[in-house]
Amino acid sequence: MNAIFLMLMGLGAMALGYFVYSKFICEKIFKVDPHFRTPAHEMQDGIDYVPTNKYILWGHHFTSVAGAAPIIGPAIAVIWGWVPAFLWVVFGTIFFAGVHDAGAIWASARNKAKSIGSLTGDIVGNRARSIFMIVIFLVLLMVNAVFAVVISGQLINFPSATLPVWGAIIVALIIGQLIYRKIIGLLLVTIIGVVALYAMIYAGPMIPLALPDSIAGFSARQSWIVILFAYAAIASLLPVWMLLQPRDYINGIQLFIGLILVYGAVLISGPEIVAPAFNNELPEGTPSMIPLLFVTIACGAISGFHGLVSSGTTSKQLDKEPDVRFVGYFGAVGEGSLALAAIIAATAGFASLADWQAIYHSFGQGGVSAFINGGANILQQGIGLDTVLAQTLLTVMVVLFAGTTMDTGLRLQRYIFQEWGHIYNVGWMQKAAPATFLAVGSCLLLAFGAGGDGAGGMLIWPLFGTTNQLLAGLTLLVITVMLVKKRRPMWYTLGPLIFLLVMTTLALLTQLKSFYDKGDWFLFTLDLVVLAAAILVSLECTATLTKQIKANKASPATDQP
Structure with a gap:
């Protein structure tokens, strides 16, 4: 099959979802109100609560949620064949991710911008909140630690990406001042930022930058990880308008340009998909597609991490x-389009089926390298871009998105520690600096606690997909309870959450057996903790949901604002 048809079908379906389905969900189910006073105005402080242009906010939201995961997951999942991965990305984006992301923003904004964890306490109960917060912490710990490892690896493998990756921070700081102080208009700011960023991408191969093999006893990988967390700690404490917003915005524009180049190259070259539609010759040890497909592809179809960013x-x-519609739902469409590009690069970016099989010789292979190398081949064939420059472009895309996710993830992890400080009345933990120190410290402990060369972050990565999808299902559960309390139709969130909770529970049980067979008692124990948390929170939410439905039937009334 030609990749052009896959691209047109996928993008066309997601566009239809945005223009039709999201309009229905936001206007008829969430009933968004243009006159509602949002927390950004009500609680404006110039640091975290800042009313923001929807295009800039979309850039922040989109690039915060679109890290390396929507590339890694799909580029691994195609081992089962491109059809299952394609269908889950497209339908997951339309009926799962868009509703989840927009719903989480809406639910949080309607409750003074509380996080989904705090919101669980208000809507469901304190026991559910305490358990939910543990799941949230685990997801953030995995994302921050693992993305630091991924970024460090890419900076070592592609030193041509170092200049544009770190130069983008300087560009973002300048753009933040220009926008916040209204020195020049948004269009001109955007043009300046994009030109500066792509000039550095062009210069990157000419000025490759790499760290020494050893710095004060630290390897290059370990040094990059420490530098990344030092940067992320500073970024998480700065006002959002100064670095987080402008960096995310310009990265969002950069990604769309990158996607236009990739999709344009597909249109011009028309590469054939060499991977099988359904792979009947799976390598030994490959797990069953159901339920593992639905947790291998998390970001790009639906992701609980999005709910953390949204709220x-x-x-x-x-x-x-x-x-909410543009920022949340269209943000999910943007990530779906990135996941679709990853599928195309990982299935049509190879010369032959034999070349593809050489990469996908065991489960877990492919990932970022398949996207970068396959995408670079398509760019070279389609628009004649130099291979090294194409690899630099795609590497920068991956690293910048992983980096912005780290920025936001560490800020969110700081919020978690501050919330725990409020819940348990620990005064010093409620302050930003100590909470940030705890967030960075826990991530570094994981990154350096196992795996030798700073790769310990990968230790619990096998559980990321299931824990992340569990979080998405529980977020939908909270939104569903809120809709029922407002006497709104619940099926548009209840259907996706039932599907997710069933598939996630099956995946957790499948992995539990796998860890037991391997004698991996650490992951076995952690899997049990996540599984127990899933069951307990689900029971709490189900009890609340059932009680509210009975209350609604006992006293019929019109829906609530």
């Missing part, structure tokens, strides 16, 4: 409630 930072910057 943790995005809702605090929402200018008008109708912006």
Whole structure:
């Protein structure tokens, strides 16, 4: 099959989802109100609560949620064949991710921009909140630690990406001042930022930058990880308008340009998909597609991490409630388009089936390298881009998105520690600096605690997909309870959450057996903790949901605002 048809079908379906389905969900189910006073206005502080232009906020939200995961997951999952991966990305984006992301922003904004964890306490109960917060912490710990390892690896493998990756921070700081102080208009700011960023991408191969093999006893990988967390700690304490917003915005524009180049190259070269539609010759040890497909591809179809961003930072910057549709749902469409590009690069970016099979010789292979190398081949064939420059472009895309996810993730992890400080009345933990120190310290402990060369972050990565999808299902559960309390139709969130909880539970049980067979008692124990948390929170939410439905039937009334 020609990749052009896959691209047109996928993008066309997601566009239809945005223009039709998201309009229905936001106007008829969430009933967004243009006159509602959002927390960004009500609680404006110039640091976290800042009313923000919807295009800039979309850039922040999109690039915060679109890290390396929507590339890694799909580029691994194609081992089962491109059809299952394609269908889950497209339908997951339309009916799962868009509703989940927009719903989380809406629910949080309607409750003073509380995080989904705090919101669980208000809507369901304190026991559910305490358990939910543990799941949230685990997801953030995995994302921050693992993305630091991924970024460090790419900076070592592609030193040509170092200049544009770190230069983008300087560009973002300048753009932040220009936008916040209204020195020049947004269009001109965008042009300046994009030109500066792509000039550095062009210069990157000419000025490759690499760290020495050893610095004060630290390897290059370990040094990059320490530098990345030092940067992320500073970034998480700065006002959002100074670095987080402008960096995410310009990265969002950069990604769309990158996607246009990739999709344009597909249109011009028309590469054939060499991977099988359904792989009937799976390598030995490959797990069953069901339920593992639905947790291998998390980001790009639906991701619980999105709910943390939606309720943790995005809702605090929402200018008008109708912006929920553009920022949340269209942000999910943007990530779906990135996942679709990853599928195309990992299936049509190879010369032959034999070349593809050489990469996908065991489960877990492919990932970022398949996207970068396959995508670079398509760019070279389609628009004649030099291979090294194409690899630099795609590497920068991956690293910048992983980096912005780390920025937001560490800020969210700081919020978690601060919330625990409030819950348990620990005064010093409620302050930003100590909470940030705890967040960085826990991530570094994981990154350096196992795996030798700073690769310990990968230790619990096998559980990321299931824990992340569990979080998405529980977020939908909270939104569903909120809709029922407002006497709104619940099936548009209840259907996806039932599917997710069933598939996640099956995946956790499948992995539990796998860890037991391997004698991996650490992951076995952690899997049990996550499984127990899933069951307990689900029972608490189900009890609340059932009680509210009975209350609604006992006293019929019109829906609530």
